[in-house]
Amino acid sequence: MSLKNKVQLITYPDSMGGDLRTLNAILSEHFLDVFTGGVHILPPFPSSGDRGFAPLTYLEIEPRFGTWEDIRAIGEKFDILIDLMVNHISRQSLYFQDFLAKGRSSEYADLFLTLDKIWEDGVPIQEDIDKMFLRRPLPYSTFEAGGKQERVWTTFGKTDPSEQIDLDVCSTQTRQLLRTFFENFKRQNIKIVRLDAVGFVIKKLGTSCFFVEPDICEFLDEVKALADSLALELLPEVHAHYSTQFKLAERGFWIYDFILPYRILEAILTKNATELKRYLTIRPHKQFTMLDCHDGIPVKPDLDELINTELARKVVDICVQRGANLSLILSDEHKAEDGFDVHQIRCTYYSALGEDDDAYLASRAIQFFTPGIPQVYYTGLFAGVNDLNRVKETGEGREINRHNYTVEEINLALGEEVVQRLLKLIRFRNTYPAFDGEFQVLESPDSEIRLRWSKADKSCLLIVDLSSKHSVIQYIDKHGLLADYRI
Structure with missing residues (x-):
């Protein structure tokens, strides 16, 4: 299939009304002409943690969310993007529970990375661990399995032992299991599969165990061949140095633009678009763009070597003053030389911009004019503010940034001027034909940004004045006349 160059929604299965059936009703009533690019439904599977990202299986839907029938019903109107946590599966999955009961005699034992697959005698060496890009203090957990102690690789997880057990992607058994999951997605009318945490799947001593080349590329090529055979699109999710993303783009993959959210935020907060404009001239076009998501605004390692850490601290401090909290880099080796260690800024994008409607609409306009497929996270759709109570x-x-909206809250949000302005902007992005044409970053003062799309007799020019935060689109209308659309 080919992806639609239209705006997509990102939402949890229960964040817009409480379940999938209500989500379908809300989408059908309010957003049929808004999210014509599709809907990314964050993990709707049975899960034991990390809000869906510790799945027990991909063959079932969590009953409190609904059924596969509900997913298929949404898929009749919207292309659906779904997550596959290719790196790990839940400790509570039948696969790992059988391993715990039977140990190495379990029929599923080879799915997992026991430490003897990494270190010959199964004893971890700290010198090797020090080189790794860690997401928890140690990359393994200890279990009692089949009557003996087993140490198993666990990249993620805040508990000890972890709820997220890494899969051994070098195992034939794991490859077959992944095939089973992909084939089920095809049957359920899924169109796009997001490979979550794929950068961590290869573990090799002497490396960071993150995006290990060429092994990771070989693995991705194999998965892409599988997806292609089922007419499914792939979207690898990799938070890494921008050059890593660019390598994936060169190999023909869709990638996430994890650089754009910070660059737009920086431009608006500092009233200077110099670095944003420079970036827009070098980035690959085959990307999914976003400003907000279920995690946070990416900083490190995505923008390593692209940001001035002194300026970055000021941007981060403004967000923190507005209620944000931070995710920090664990490994000293991956911190900046001056100690700057911010991995992600956690907040709603609307709050990061001081709940300023014009600033927020300017940021969305820049996102929608940036080449790629734009995604809007559900709290961003409703101009949501930081939910500090949920954090507490x-x-x-x-x-x-994960507030669950009731139907009543959604109806109230739809009455807000900022939301109606955003919906109008999305509809323009979805329907104006020049967005399938040629893109240009035009010369402009540092405090201004001008982005132009043109195709045949149609063209549209976005002008954002960062000093006033006002945005306007000058475009050729259906009568061939120059028109102004003040966002």
């Missing part, structure tokens, strides 16, 4: 209740910093 759960102790999870990312919950600041």
Whole structure:
């Protein structure tokens, strides 16, 4: 299939009304002409943690969300993007529970990375661990399995032992399991599969165990061949130095633009678009663009060597003053020389911009004019503010941008001027024909940005004045006349 160059929605299965059936009703009533690019439904599977990202299986839907029938019903109107946590599966999955009961005699034992697959005697060496890009203090967890102690690789997880057990992607058994999951997605009318945490799948001593080349590329090529055979699109999710993303783009993959959210934020907060404009001239076009998501605004390592850390600290400080919290880099080796260690800024994008409607609409306009497929996270759709109470209740910093909206809250949000302005902008992005044409970054003062699209007799020019935060689109209308659309 070919992806539609239209705006997509990102939402949890229960964040817009409580379940998939209500989500379908809301999408059908309010957003049929808005999210014509599709809907990314964050993991709707049975899960034991990390808000869906510790899945027990991909063959079932969590009953409190609904059924596969509900997914297929949404898929009749919208192309659906779904996540596959290719790096790991839940500790509570039948696969790992069988391993815990039977140990190495389990029929699923080879799915997992016991440490003897990494270190010959199964004893970890700290010198090797020090080189790794860690997401927790140690990359393994210890379990009692089949009556003996087993140490198993676990990249992620805040508990010890972790809820997220890494899969051994070099195992034939794991490859077959992934095939089973992909084939089920095809049957359920899924169109796009996002490979979550794919950068961590290769573990090799002497490396960072993150995006290990050429092994990772060989693995991705194999998965792409599988996806192609089922007419599914792939979207690898890799938070890494920008050059890593660019390598994936060179190999023909869709990639995420994890640089754009910070660059736009920096430009608006500092009223200077110099670095943003420079970036827009060098980035690959085959990207999914976003400003906000279920995690945070990426900083390191995505923008390593692209940002001035002194300026970055000022940007981060403004966000923190506005209620944000931070995810930090664990490994000293991956911190900046001056100690700057911000991995992600956790907040809503609307709050990061001081809940300023004009600034927020300017940021969305720049995103929509940037080449690629734009995604809008559901809290961004409703111009949501930081949910500090959820952070206090759960102790999870990312919950600041994960508010669950009731139907009543959605109806109220739809009445807000800022939301109606955003919906109008999305409709323009979806329907104006020049967005399938040629893109240009035009010369402009540092405090201004001018982005132009043109195709045949149609063209549209976005002008954002960062000093006033006002934005206007000059475009050729259906009568061939020059028109102004003040966002």
